[in-house]
Amino acid sequence: MDRSAEFRRWKAQCLSKADLSRKGSVDEDVVELVQLLNGREEFFTTSSCAGRIILLDGGVDGFEVQKQNCCWLLVTHKPCVKDDVIVALKKANSDAILKFEPFILHVQCRQLQDAQILHSVAIDSGFRNSGITVGKRGKTMLAVRSTHGLEVPLSHKGQLMVTEEYIDFLLKIANQKMEENKKRIERFYSCLQHALEREAITNSHPREKIRGEKNSSYSPKKKRNTEKARGKCITEENDKELENDDDDDPGISVPFFPEDY
Amino acid sequence: MDRSAEFRRWKAQCLSKADLSRKGSVDEDVVELVQLLNGREEFFTTSSCAGRIILLDGGVDGFEVQKQNCCWLLVTHKPCVKDDVIVALKKANSDAILKFEPFILHVQCRQLQDAQILHSVAIDSGFRNSGITVGKRGKTMLAVRSTHGLEVPLSHKGQLMVTEEYIDFLLKIANQKMEENKKRIERFYSCLQHALEREAITNSHPREKIRGEKNSSYSPKKKRNTEKARGKCITEENDKELENDDDDDPGISVPFFPEDY
Numbered sequence: 001m002d003r004s005a006e007f008r009r010w011k012a013q014c015l016s017k018a019d020l021s022r023k024g025s026v027d028e029d030v031v032e033l034v035q036l037l038n039g040r041e042e043f044f045t046t047s048s049c050a051g052r053i054i055l056l057d058g059g060v061d062g063f064e065v066q067k068q069n070c071c072w073l074l075v076t077h078k079p080c081v082k083d084d085v086i087v088a089l090k091k092a093n094s095d096a097i098l099k100f101e102p103f104i105l106h107v108q109c110r111q112l113q114d115a116q117i118l119h120s121v122a123i124d125s126g127f128r129n130s131g132i133t134v135g136k137r138g139k140t141m142l143a144v145r146s147t148h149g150l151e152v153p154l155s156h157k158g159q160l161m162v163t164e165e166y167i168d169f170l171l172k173i174a175n176q177k178m179e180e181n182k183k184r185i186e187r188f189y190s191c192l193q194h195a196l197e198r199e200a201i202t203n204s205h206p207r208e209k210i211r212g213e214k215n216s217s218y219s220p221k222k223k224r225n226t227e228k229a230r231g232k233c234i235t236e237e238n239d240k241e242l243e244n245d246d247d248d249d250p251g252i253s254v255p256f257f258p259e260d261y
Numbered sequence: 262m263d264r265s266a267e268f269r270r271w272k273a274q275c276l277s278k279a280d281l282s283r284k285g286s287v288d289e290d291v292v293e294l295v296q297l298l299n300g301r302e303e304f305f306t307t308s309s310c311a312g313r314i315i316l317l318d319g320g321v322d323g324f325e326v327q328k329q330n331c332c333w334l335l336v337t338h339k340p341c342v343k344d345d346v347i348v349a350l351k352k353a354n355s356d357a358i359l360k361f362e363p364f365i366l367h368v369q370c371r372q373l374q375d376a377q378i379l380h381s382v383a384i385d386s387g388f389r390n391s392g393i394t395v396g397k398r399g400k401t402m403l404a405v406r407s408t409h410g411l412e413v414p415l416s417h418k419g420q421l422m423v424t425e426e427y428i429d430f431l432l433k434i435a436n437q438k439m440e441e442n443k444k445r446i447e448r449f450y451s452c453l454q455h456a457l458e459r460e461a462i463t464n465s466h467p468r469e470k471i472r473g474e475k476n477s478s479y480s481p482k483k484k485r486n487t488e489k490a491r492g493k494c495i496t497e498e499n500d501k502e503l504e505n506d507d508d509d510d511p512g513i514s515v516p517f518f519p520e521d522y
Contacts, residue, residue: 112373116395131392131404134377143392152413153434161430166422173414 003138007110010139011044014108021047027077029182030105033189040196042110043118046141051103051181053080053174055154058094070094079175082168093158098167100174102146102181103127109140118142121195125188144188146181150174264399268371271400272305275369282308288338290443291366294450298368301457303375307367307402312442314341314435315362316415319355331355340436343429354419359428361435363407363442364388370401379403382456386449405449407442411435 015038019025026034027050037043055074073096074080074088089096109115115132122130122144129145152170155161162170276299280286287295288311298304316335334357335341335349350357370376376393383391383405390406413431416422423431 112395116397119394129390129392129404129406131390131394131406133380133392134373136377143390145390145392150412150414151410153411153431156430161427162423169417169422170414 004110007108008041010108014044014046029077029185030103033105033185033192036189036192037107042114043107046106046108048105049101049103050077050185051178052077052101053171053178054099054101055085055088055092055096056099057092057096079178080171082164082171085167085171086164089155089160092155094155095153095157096155098150098152098154098170098174100150100177102149102177103144103185104146105144107142107144109142112140115140115142117195117199118144118192121188121191125191126184127188146184150177265371268369269302271369275305275307290338290446291364294366294446294453297450297453303371304368304379307369309366310362310364311338311446312364312439313338313362314432314439315360316346316349316353316357317360318353318357340439341432343425343432346428346432347425350416350421353416355416356414356418357416359411359413359415359431359435361411361438363410363438364405364446365407366405368403368405370403373401376401376403378456378460379405379453382449382452386452387445388449407445411438 026048029050030048034045034048037045053074053076054072057071057073071091071094073091074084076084085098107115107118109118112132112134119130119132119142122142127144127146129147131143131145133141133143135141150170150173153161154167287309290311291309295306295309298306314335314337315333318332318334332352332355334352335345337345346359368376368379370379373393373395380391380393380403383403388405388407390408392404392406394402394404396402411431411434414422415428
């Protein structure tokens with residue numbers, strides 16, 4: 001079976017399976033994006049979370065929250081108020097932690113070039129910790145990830161370590177992050193639409209493709225500038241952006257920044 | 262110029278440049294790892310941070326800490342005590358945030374296959390948010406990233422929002438994360454050594470290579486099991502591990518988990 005046929009088989013198999021998540025459905029804020037991707041022959045999504053505020057109890061074992069031994073006191077994909085957390089905290093008898101987890105999406109891609117296009121869109125939309133995985137049989141996956149959210153220990157052995165006023169302050173920050181996260185998802189959707197349109201134009205003008213970049217994941221500068229002028233999708237030619245946030249940061253040992261990949 | 266020659270040129274250029282980081286040198290805990298990578302013809306490192314506890318002031322603008330407008334009150338790559346933070350917090354006049362940032366490393370790779378090997382090592386060592394970037398001219402970079410650290414707002418408009426007791430509690434958690442982070446770096450070093458040895462064996466037995474996996478980034482099961490028995494490097498054949506932590510998590514919409522990439 002050729003690569004394309006194999007990919008179509010995987011996709012059909014994936015999309016026919018039941019949603020195994022606790023919620024059992026795709027989060028409202030990413031339904032359109034998931035549909036856009038799954039409607040394209042070169043992509044299908046394998047998991048997603050629009051972003052959420054969660055309160056976990058227990059199971060901090062050294063470095064990581066141990067999901068097996070911890071209890072979910074609260075999960076919400078909507079803004080959250082102090083009283084919800086206060087009520088949920090009453091059930092905590094171990095180490096409760098409040099977290100904001102931003103949007104995450106896994107997309108299987110037909111080939112590396114498709115993953116590169118999607119990666120570029122993800123970075124341009126602000127999801128700077130995104131990255132490609134290529135498995136041993138060539139399965140190619142893009143993980144869309146944001147820079148860190150928020151992770152705040154609130155209680156120890158069932159004992160609350162902060163004031164209600166602090167929880168209120170914290171939730172304002174978490175809700176703000178939730179709002180910004182939503183904007184980024186919208187930006188991602190809009191950037192993706194434009195990138196796919198550009199791809200369609202490039203593919204229908206093969207001579208232009210030969211004259212242009214070898215890799216079609218980047219459109220000629222002129223087109224991108226037009227896009228910028230329209231203000232629809234802010235992108236930068238500079239691939240430095242493909243790096244982590246921390247690269248702006250003089251505290252990191254950086255013998256060299258590749259100016260242009 | 263062929264790809265290998267181009268890669269050698271980039272590498273020479275990179276390693277001859279001055280370290281532009283504030284610190285001006287590679288962090289102590291990752292010197293050996295950086296040397297191991299730079300001693301190989303297929304890799305060179307472009308940036309690194311061993312992991313650190315930082316206290317930032319101000320510049321929270323919606324979602325992100327704005328690095329341009331914020332002030333670094335404290336940075337340490339070593340365990341930290343309460344008094345250090347209390348003293349540093351006296352200088353805060355905006356929104357102070359305590360963060361633990363785990364190990365991060367960027368490695369430019371000669372070709373995709375080299376990045377796959379390194380990616381596999383990173384995942385096996387616990388750096389589950391690692392990912393590959395392939396630039397428009399084919400430059401291939403692996404970012405080694407951990408799952409999230411710790412990000413805790415401490416003050417608002419210069420006003421401390423938590424108690425000293427809470428700061429003490431928080432630093433115990435941050436120091437524990439620092440310790441676990443160090444163990445992961447050591448595991449990464451050891452796993453990398455083994456992977457490179459396996460590569461050398463595979464390359465010196467081309468017939469074995471033909472009989473085995475197409476992609477040399479994965480050694481035959483038998484060898485990996487021997488490795489496990491020795492307890493030197495815990496690895497799993499299952500590529501599910503290449504996914505984010507959140508994939509264990511029933512809260513995420515998951516129509517399908519690829520069982521084997």
